[in-house]
Amino acid sequence: MSDPIRLVVAGGGTAGHISPMLAIADAVRQQDTQANIVALGSPGGLETKLVPEAGYRLALIPKAPMPRSINLDLLKFPFRFLKAINEAKKILRETKAEALLGVGGYVCTPAYLAAKKLGIPTFVHEANSVAGMANKLGAKHAVGVGTTFANTGLPNARQVGMPMRSNVALMDRSTIRDEARAYFGLADQSPVLVVTGGSSGAQSINETIVASLDQLDAAGVHVVHITGRGKQITDAQGNHLEHAGYTQREYVDRMEFAYAAADLMICRSGAGTVCELAVAGTASVLVPLPIGNGEQKLNASELVVAGGALLVSNSDFTPGYVTDTVLNLITDQHKLEQMSQAAASLGQRDAAEQMAAMIIDEVSSRRSASGQKG
Template identity: 60%
Template sequence: MNDALRVVVAGGGTAGHISPMIAIADALRQVEPEIRITVVGTPDGLEARLVPEAGYELATIAKVPMPRRPSMDLLKLPFRFSAALKAAGAILDGTGAQAVLGVGGYVCTPVYLAARKRKLPIFVHEANARAGLANKVGARFATGVGAAFSTTGLRGAKVVGMPMRGFVANMDRAAQRGQAREALGFTEDAPALVVTGGSSGAASINATIAAGFEKLAGAGVQVLHITGRGKAVLDANGNPLAAPGYRQVEYVDSMNQAYAAADLMVARSGAGTVCELAVAGTPSVLVPLPIGNGEQRLNAADLVAAGGAMLVEDAFFTAEYLTETLLPLLKDAEALTAMGHAAKTQGKADAAAAMAEMIRHSLRGATPPQTTNTGS
């Protein structure tokens, strides 16, 4: 008799949701090789590409965002949400799901509510320092809640850290440095700066790097600029900006290589990025997103306090900041080494295994063997 577990995992939209979602799925598969995992996302998010690439089945439902002001979309909301709830229920019934795991995002609320209606155990992982609306809903009736930070306010949350795939969670930055630098086009004879605004890109960060890259390159700094999808930085002729010492790409699939290759990284302080920088031990300058509810500043707080990162407000991340603060730091190998060691003290590499154990223990009534290898 085949007693393989059947779990539905919900989330998506950005890499910040997708990466931990896949990491937990990998960890579940490691302790339950026959497990059947179905991922629920939207048809137009990054999950449409990344989930099948990771080897998981993707089922999609329509995104139902909450309108921020009175409009026709607000009037249509009850009908759209009802359709999403029905679609989520059909997925749970069709897969014979025994449990649901949600990591946040638009699709999670209908999946949580459909699971509750069917009396299925619900598990939640919250990646941000301040919980999102969907996970606030799910946590109210969840069997287990894991969090990357202690400040979420979710009832019963256990701080487990950020679930990461094995190639990040188990990476050895020093050992991988040479190969990673070669793969990303860096030489060994000059400081390497990696700049990223996350999977969606950051227009203000891109503009600052475009304005100051010549000074960095002129000082002997190599720059890899990850601009985000559709946000290429253009020159006066409308072509992607290119120059000696500077290279831009829209996306890097193997961010573990970026963490290993960089002497310093400039990034938004999304929860996933902050936690991965800590596990890798990569020094960073963090530029919190200036809009929203301030969670990115909270995400960065512990890493900055430990000395593993510097924080600069978006409005002050200027070309002058590059030359007056960032460039001297890049030239100070001793300071960068100290930052890397400090960052490493904040890393938690076994979060995916902890979430997998939480789910399996509930369904099997037994704790799986302890492991820190969360897949590849």
């Protein structure tokens, strides 16, 4: 492709949407180094931080979620939604976009409708085992649909895996293990338990871990606790919690170091996390989010069946579970190695490249058909 591709990528809210979106953008830019890529997001989402940090221009449109009850917001919704569609159309026109990629979130529904009205080919990637409403809509008229898991119910979908950025997709856990432990300030070779509830954190997981710190420390386990933004753990005086064998971070940019440093990880089972655990070959205890449509439990199933992870419900993840199950597991090196190998057997590293190829091939084909340079 001679002339740079012009692509708009849409997604936002949480890292679960933004990370695969940026991974696909990176993969497009690897194949077309001059690609003109603009990300579409909404005010207040993590995209306002993560997209500029990744080196991409961010354009914002108003958030227009459908109200779930009859109130004044419901009356205002049609006008807000129409404004969001028009703003998305404006950006698609300004960038002269040749394709739109959507990965889910509030921003995607108006973006999909805007692209359809303008005749711009749409591509969808669905991260979860249960497709969200925006992607169900987008997939109906999409030129290409990629999914992380099989049986999402989206039409004409191709299972490609989870797009992830190269720092995770290409990681070798054993090679970077020492560097990863140094990143967290871990000087000895104690077993390391990494706990994370994702970018937003998980209050119930945080509380259980804090209540279990004495037992974990007594067993010689060092806890790296990634609490989530705004969920810093404090002591009775309101100070940053200090405890022997305990390292606290609100957020970690280098998640490959978290996977590599961990002998065992405790986390939610968001699609991105599950797939990254497999690529990294990190043994895990998965605690699915107890709300929603049950997609996190489904996300975890393949890894659990393979033997790479244990599954425990949010209500059963208690200090007693940590003492009875987690402590026994993290001190059993043979079992951890078996789980690591089982997880790694499911690792799929090229999803971003597959999605990028899908987009570039379609744009090239359309250029050829219209006689454009490409």
